[in-house]
Amino acid sequence: MTGRYTMHHSRNHSIHKANLFVLVFWLIAVPSAWSQSEHTINLVEKAKKEGEVVIYAGLAGEAELLRGKIQQKYPFLQVKMNHVPNRQILSKTLTEARAGKYFVDVIQTLSFAMYILRNQGILGHYVSPEDQFYPKNFKEDGYWTAMYTNPYVVAYNTKMVLRERLPKTYEDLLKPEWKGQILMEVNKPDWFAGMLQIMEREKGLKYMRDLSKQNIPVRTGHTLLAQLVTAGEAAIDINIPSHIVDNMKQAGAPIDWTAPGPVPGIISGIGIAARAPHPSAAKLVLDFVLSKEGQGLMQGWGRTVARSDLGSLQSLASKNLRIVPVKPELGEKLEEYTKLLKEIFYQ
Numbered sequence: 001m002t003g004r005y006t007m008h009h010s011r012n013h014s015i016h017k018a019n020l021f022v023l024v025f026w027l028i029a030v031p032s033a034w035s036q037s038e039h040t041i042n043l044v045e046k047a048k049k050e051g052e053v054v055i056y057a058g059l060a061g062e063a064e065l066l067r068g069k070i071q072q073k074y075p076f077l078q079v080k081m082n083h084v085p086n087r088q089i090l091s092k093t094l095t096e097a098r099a100g101k102y103f104v105d106v107i108q109t110l111s112f113a114m115y116i117l118r119n120q121g122i123l124g125h126y127v128s129p130e131d132q133f134y135p136k137n138f139k140e141d142g143y144w145t146a147m148y149t150n151p152y153v154v155a156y157n158t159k160m161v162l163r164e165r166l167p168k169t170y171e172d173l174l175k176p177e178w179k180g181q182i183l184m185e186v187n188k189p190d191w192f193a194g195m196l197q198i199m200e201r202e203k204g205l206k207y208m209r210d211l212s213k214q215n216i217p218v219r220t221g222h223t224l225l226a227q228l229v230t231a232g233e234a235a236i237d238i239n240i241p242s243h244i245v246d247n248m249k250q251a252g253a254p255i256d257w258t259a260p261g262p263v264p265g266i267i268s269g270i271g272i273a274a275r276a277p278h279p280s281a282a283k284l285v286l287d288f289v290l291s292k293e294g295q296g297l298m299q300g301w302g303r304t305v306a307r308s309d310l311g312s313l314q315s316l317a318s319k320n321l322r323i324v325p326v327k328p329e330l331g332e333k334l335e336e337y338t339k340l341l342k343e344i345f346y347q
Contacts, residue, residue, distance in 0.1 A: 039129055040287065044074075046280035052078040053281035056093065058086035058109040058268065059147075062301050069297060070285055077281055086110050086268075090117065093273075097122055102275040105282035107144075108289075111267035112190060112331025114144040124274035126283055130290035130307075137325045138306035144271035145290055148303035150241040151316065151323045152191050152264045153257040155226060160235045167260045170199075173211065173238060180215045181235040183225045186345050189337035191239045194264020194326035196337075205340070211238075212344050230255045241266075242321075243302035265304075265323035 047053075053070075057063045060083075067081035082104075084092055090113040096103060097120070107117065117123045118140060125142045138146040154173075156166065167173050173182065185191075196204035219225055222244050225237045230253040245257040270289055272282040288294045295307040304323070305312045316323065330337075 040284070043280050043284045043287070047074065047278070047284050048076045050278040050281045051076070052080060053105045053278050053285055054080045054082065054103055055106040055108065055285065056082050056084050056089055056104045058084065058089055065301070066289075066297070069294075070288060073288055074281075074284060077284075079285075084109075086113065089113055093117060093122055094120060097275075102273065102277060104273050105276040105278045106270065106272055106285050108147055108268065108270040110190065110331075111144070111146070111269045111326070111328040112334060114140070114269040114271060115328035115331045118143045118271075121274060123271045124276060124279075126272050126286065128283070128287050128290055130287060133292075133307045133309055134290070135306055135308065138267060139269070140328065144269035146267045146306045146325075147270040147289055148268050148298045148305050149323065149325065150243070150266045150268070151259075151304055151321060152188075152194065152239045152266065153242045153245065153259050153321070155229055155237040155240045155245045155255055155257045157229050157232055157235055158254045158256050160232060166258045167236075170207065170260050172260060173236075174207075174214070178214055178236070182214050182216050183219060183228060183234040183237040184216050184239055184345070185220060185222055185225055185237075186216075186218050186341060187220050187338075188239055189334045189341055190266050190326060191264055192337045192341050193330040193333065194266065194324065197326060197330065198262050198264065198324055205344075208340075208344050216345060218346060226253075226255060242304065242316075247302050259321045262322045262324045265325045267325055267328070269328075 055067070057066070059066060063081055063083040067079050071077070071079045086109050089107065089109040093104060093107060094117075107114070107123065114123065123143045127142045128145070131139070131141070131145065134145050138149070154167065167178075172178075192208070195208070198204070199207055219228070222240050226240060226244055226248055228234055229237050230248060240257070242257055245255055248255050270286060272279070272286055276282045290307070292307065292309060295305045295310055298305050299310060299312060304316065313323065
């Protein structure tokens, strides 16, 4: 009897020790899940006291959808989403800061503007628990992270251009057969900066001057240009975000895209303001947008995301699309690039 009790007691003791070992191992090996949960709970309690969050967003059509998702996720917050065109967010935020007015909590705009806001002390430092899932060239550690990236590709009318005729290199676009058949959004100094980064400045400038001889009409608006391509007004559009093409293709339009070489990736970043009136709510929103759930929303809207466990970049790489993130510091030269674009193409 004593022997059986000893054996039974010993077996239970071993099981208890094994379970305890598993628990300790889980806490040590997976600290992010434990600490992130505690981190989020603390933010939620503080955000409830703050009661609202103010967002300046350059995101176009999906801004209100995102506001609704954040509101649904955190019903205790009054989410004030101010959609401001990307070109205006920088000036608006800087003007308010110089006047000593601090309204904004979360800022979402192009990486060029984020770079300047960071240097001006407008962006605050905060390392989100989600930061670990983003490659270094898609963030500035602790200040902003890519919410999504726009790869600029070459769109073409699938009825007018057979696949064997597609340009295999950027130089192919200089061939006589494309003269008068090309559209281009001219007001895109960010794309221009990316192309000079890829080609190197002097070679890139020469290429742009050669390209301007292809009788490219001056038009603005990516959606308009894509519609003109689908209508057969031109065969190709050489600088359009891939998601616009994908959305039109899914709707049944005769349009698709190709990449004649590495393509500029224009990053749209998100970060919190250094003088955010509602800092905990701001961090909560940032964590959600960068989370797998938040980035899944971006993917569902056709956006290219950099989060490593969603495979968006890997999927594009499998289609021979190599995205080169445009250096944020080139934002300091946007005025120069805008001037060069006009000089070269507004002839």
